[in-house]
Amino acid sequence: MINAIETSGLTREYAPGVGAVDVDLAVPTGTVYGFLGPNGAGKSTTIRMLVGMTRPDRGTASVLGLDPVTETVALKRRIGVLSAESAIPRHHTARSLLRLLASLRGDDSVVERGVSLAERLELELDRPGHELSLGNRQKVGLVAALAHDPELVVLDEPSNGLDPLLQRELDGLLRELTQRGRTVLLSSHSLSEVERIAEHVGFIRGAKLVEQATLTELAARAVRVATVRFERAVPADAFEEVRGVIAATYTDERHTVTLSWQGPVAPLLLRAGALGATSIDARGADLEATFLAMYRRDDA
Amino acid sequence: MIALLLDTLRSRRVSTLVLLGGLITISVGYLALFPQLETQLQSFAGDLPEFYGAIVGDADFSTPDGYVRTQVYALLAPLITAGVAMGAAAGLARAERDATLGATYLAPVSRDALALSYLGVAWSIALVGGVAVLVGVALGAPLAGAEVSMGGIVAATLPLVGVAAAASATTWAVGAATGAPGAASGAGWTFVGLSFLTNSVGEVVAGASWLTSVSPWGWYGAGKAIDEGFDPASLLLFAWAAGAAALGVWAFRRRDLQL
Numbered sequence: 178m179i180n181a182i183e184t185s186g187l188t189r190e191y192a193p194g195v196g197a198v199d200v201d202l203a204v205p206t207g208t209v210y211g212f213l214g215p216n217g218a219g220k221s222t223t224i225r226m227l228v229g230m231t232r233p234d235r236g237t238a239s240v241l242g243l244d245p246v247t248e249t250v251a252l253k254r255r256i257g258v259l260s261a262e263s264a265i266p267r268h269h270t271a272r273s274l275l276r277l278l279a280s281l282r283g284d285d286s287v288v289e290r291g292v293s294l295a296e297r298l299e300l301e302l303d304r305p306g307h308e309l310s311l312g313n314r315q316k317v318g319l320v321a322a323l324a325h326d327p328e329l330v331v332l333d334e335p336s337n338g339l340d341p342l343l344q345r346e347l348d349g350l351l352r353e354l355t356q357r358g359r360t361v362l363l364s365s366h367s368l369s370e371v372e373r374i375a376e377h378v379g380f381i382r383g384a385k386l387v388e389q390a391t392l393t394e395l396a397a398r399a400v401r402v403a404t405v406r407f408e409r410a411v412p413a414d415a416f417e418e419v420r421g422v423i424a425a426t427y428t429d430e431r432h433t434v435t436l437s438w439q440g441p442v443a444p445l446l447l448r449a450g451a452l453g454a455t456s457i458d459a460r461g462a463d464l465e466a467t468f469l470a471m472y473r474r475d476d477a
Numbered sequence: 478m479i480a481l482l483l484d485t486l487r488s489r490r491v492s493t494l495v496l497l498g499g500l501i502t503i504s505v506g507y508l509a510l511f512p513q514l515e516t517q518l519q520s521f522a523g524d525l526p527e528f529y530g531a532i533v534g535d536a537d538f539s540t541p542d543g544y545v546r547t548q549v550y551a552l553l554a555p556l557i558t559a560g561v562a563m564g565a566a567a568g569l570a571r572a573e574r575d576a577t578l579g580a581t582y583l584a585p586v587s588r589d590a591l592a593l594s595y596l597g598v599a600w601s602i603a604l605v606g607g608v609a610v611l612v613g614v615a616l617g618a619p620l621a622g623a624e625v626s627m628g629g630i631v632a633a634t635l636p637l638v639g640v641a642a643a644a645s646a647t648t649w650a651v652g653a654a655t656g657a658p659g660a661a662s663g664a665g666w667t668f669v670g671l672s673f674l675t676n677s678v679g680e681v682v683a684g685a686s687w688l689t690s691v692s693p694w695g696w697y698g699a700g701k702a703i704d705e706g707f708d709p710a711s712l713l714l715f716a717w718a719a720g721a722a723a724l725g726v727w728a729f730r731r732r733d734l735q736l
Binding site: 228230231249257258260262266268306 | 480481487572577579580583584585586587588731733736
């Protein structure tokens with residue numbers, strides 16, 4: 178599969194651990210790629226480098242086969258970007274902004290597509306920019322990013338200010354884009370947002386890309402949680418040596434153990450059985466637990 | 478580029494129209510007052526220290542011609558025109574701070590075109606200010622009883638456009654380099670203030686007259702061209718503006734944008 182975005186050692190470091198360092202990103206064409214990380218992790222810095230707003234200290238980036246530093250204008254013809262803090266100029270309404278963008282892109286159909294997108298996102302087109310709420314400003318940014326039907330859409334925290342119904346509408350819009358072969362890079366700190374629509378995810382933390390995988394691969398490696406109850410108190414190190422166990426919390430005078438583990442369940446069941454387990458409650462794996470476990474591992 | 482320039486101009490349309498109407502009205506109004514004030518001004522001028530005349534354009538404001546120079550060209554018109562132009566020039570940095578620059582940056586336009594659209598508007602405003610002064614003085618001078626030629630008015634007004642262009646280019650360049658509207662406006666007003674101060678010191682302090690030849694306010698001439706004809710030194714104002722524009726473009730190309 179050809180990658181719409183490919184970076185190698187992409188770095189912009191403002192201070193040690195601040196910015197984005199040695200980011201090797203690979204975003205396959207025609208997919209939604211969830212770019213995850215806490216606030217300040219380096220998502221926006223990476224995105225700014227990908228769209229030519231920020232120059233890297235070192236490393237390379239190829240976006241749709243173009244260099245964001247030297248071929249910025251050609252690149253901007255083919256991508257749509259929603260930046261994290263997009264705002265609409267005071268003298269514009271959404272409609273007049275669409276007309277300006279159509280003129281700058283030399284494509285009159287931008288207005289028509291923009292109006293149609295605005296209807297889907299329930300955006301009032303004729304309200305002045307300074308009268309718009311956060312959610313409506315976000316909608317204007319989304320409409321402006323999508324109205325020219327770009328090959329690649331880069332969205333930084335797109336659901337900011339959107340209510341749950343509109344978030345679903347946005348999910349639908351993004352799915353439609355990928356069905357037509359478009360690529361979406363979705364930057365977010367919200368796991369649930371990414372989990373709903375992304376096929377690939379990258380985790381960035383402390384300016385470094387710490388993981389990049391498909392959701393299927395992550396699910397196979399997911400952290401699962403189970404609560405095991407015993408007839409008798411078990412030793413404090415009962416699960417210390419069991420393969421796959423990440424953490425064990427003992428309660429109820431060591432009659433109950435809550436375990437987090439990764440991989441096959443058999444070693445855990447064997448040990449629990451040998452200790453006289455009376456019941457096991459296991460919860461389904463979720464991406465959030467995996468994500469948090471990854472961060473804990475990184476802390477260690 | 479034209480679409481971008483027109484859009485940026487649209488964002489400043491109110492201040493530009495107010496400048497146009499306001500400067501014409503103020504110029505005509507001030508000049509029309511002269512016949513009523515003439516006697517008082519003659520008495521007032523006689524009591525003022527000599528250096529005051531040098532600071533306000535080396536003219537006697539109790540005569541009709543001198544009144545035109547001191548009341549319109551010495552301070553009022555250049556300050557108002559430069560002030561409005563500098564406000565527009567700081568618009569680039571303001572738009573970056575307010576994150577509204579992203580709306581146009583993310584369209585397929587170059588950084589140069591984006592940045593220069595704001596400078597283009599600032600310079601258009603400088604030109605509008607010049608036109609307003611030209612019209613205001615042409616209409617008001619006869620009311621004051623001044624005998625000034627249209628050639629003289631044009632010769633005095635061109636440097637006024639130049640001083641506004643230079644001040645706004647300085648503002649714009651600092652904004653382009655830093656993305657800080659406060660720093661941009663501060664730089665513009667510092668340019669104006671220092672220029673005026675160095676020129677004034679050069680005019681009144683013995684042995685410091687060389688300051689007037691290195692001061693942009695000295696190049697401006699404060700309306701002297703009405704009587705003396707166009708001074709080629711005024712072209713240095715346009716050279717300054719062009720130099721600041723080149724520096725601003727250079728800095729804006731190389732800088733991270735915070736959008």
